[in-house]
Amino acid sequence: MPMPPKPIEMISELIARPSISSTSVQWNQPNLGVIELLHSWLEGLGFSCEVMQVPGEPGKANLIATLGQGPGGLVLSGHTDTVPCDPELWKSDPFKVVERDQKLYGLGTCDMKGFLALAVEAAKTYKDTPLKAPLIILATADEESSMSGAKALVDAGRPKARVAVIGEPTGLKPIRMHKGMMMEAVRIEGQSGHSSDPSLGANALEAMHSVMGELLTIRQELQANYRNSSFKIDVPTMNFGCIHGGDNPNRICGQCEMEFDLRPLPGMSMDGLRNMISERLHPIEAKHRVELNVRSLFPGIPPFEQSETEFVSVVEKLTGHKAQAVAFGTEAPFLQQMGMETLVLGPGSINQAHQPDEYLALDQLAPTLDLLHNLINRYCVEGC
Structure with a gap:
């Protein structure tokens, strides 16, 4: 050779x-x-x-x-x-x-x-x-x-x-x-309808507003509880990357999806984080009368x-x-x-x-x- x-x-x-x-x-x-x-x-x-x-x-x-x-x-x-x-x-x-x-x-x-x-x-x-x-x-x-x-x-x-x-x-x-890397998506299925009567539907965008608020709370809690001074950014980070939903201003939004990434520190469990996020977001379904699904975009690092x-x-x-x-x-x-x-x-x-x-x-x-x-x-x- x-x-x-x-x-x-x-x-x-x-x-x-x-x-x-x-x-x-x-x-x-x-x-x-x-x-x-x-x-x-x-x-x-x-x-x-x-x-x-x-x-x-x-x-x-x-x-x-x-x-x-x-x-x-x-x-x-x-x-x-x-x-x-x-x-x-x-x-x-x-x-x-x-x-x-x-x-x-x-x-x-x-x-x-x-x-x-x-x-x-x-x-x-x-x-x-x-x-x-x-x-x-x-x-x-x-x-x-x-x-x-x-x-x-x-x-x-x-x-x-x-x-x-x-x-x-x-x-x-x-x-x-x-740090690790997780890329996750939250998809909400609501019910579309005429915007003049909110009772005709279930607004997926409004439900997503609640999801984002809960995720921001989770981020705050994680950053309060986990810290590693070896890293320049010494806390776990969560970034809202993109969101898609609805099709017209005068129509109740029937579907909405948001993708975010989470960067855990060494010692944090990705499976544990996924389970916790799913449990924390689940009550939003009943509150807004929607179906909510959390999935991983890839298995993660x-x-x-x-x-x-x-x-x-x-x-x-x-x-x-x-x-x-x-x-x-x-x-x-x-x-x-x-x-x-x-x-x-x-x-x-x-x-x-x-x-x-x-x-x-x-x-x-x-x-x-x-x-x-x-x-x-x-x-x-x-x-x-």
Whole structure:
């Protein structure tokens, strides 16, 4: 098998294979092109590769590539998908890497195909090195939409290792905590009728007014009862994102739906929050003579916290940064469910992610490779 090309060439080839994931059918794409490319490179380095199809998701797959055998070891993990983009807002083609101002521009350069390429580059050094514990490079599907790839891994119970690094763009600062993310919808079915006689119907918009008031009360209670000073915004947040209802000013509103997101702190249960919200909103049905349904728009991302273990101390020493907390969600809680100590740590900035003209600065490449070599030496070559 041929050896993988140089890092910038690898990044360019990965970016050139579109792999958008989205809840909207018109945007959603397979990720197999990226998986096949990584598969060929890693197999060429002597990795044992397993392509895991994601159940119920045609054209979507994870890649588990393993060098070495035995318990313990290190997982270097990255998602293969990107968010959708509008090419008209870019200065260059988002699917072609362009270098300017000492930056690599392209969709997924920092979030996070760049990290996957650098993980492969770091692995080249160990092609013929005896390892006391395995090095596993993990590439996942659909992190940007459903987390179906990470959930498939949890269901399968693999991979297994001692520690894991997820290379999301953190400016090479370790992250050991993040909030969860829930996206919920409340739908109210009332009864339409002529607005001149309110008794002819049941106004879904008025019922939704009560729902919003109760949710604001719940938000206030949650923020009074839960706080974590590690986060810049140290309380759980709730945002009312969109609302749709009714069709005419002189008609009693028969239907209304609102969508909101809730960001719980570590230690808060998503199932507990959903049950509490449903119980608190249920009495509104009888009061307004409507039918009320609360549903989840997707299963959600659990909040994540990695305790301050020796692994965290090692990474803090290697990076020169104390482990931090962030508000955005990752696959970390899913890898943690499989028994791995997990940190989020990678090149680039989250400020560039999900934006036109996304880029990865060239000065991030060498420090990332140096960090990965140190981690592989410690947890795979030495088997600590």
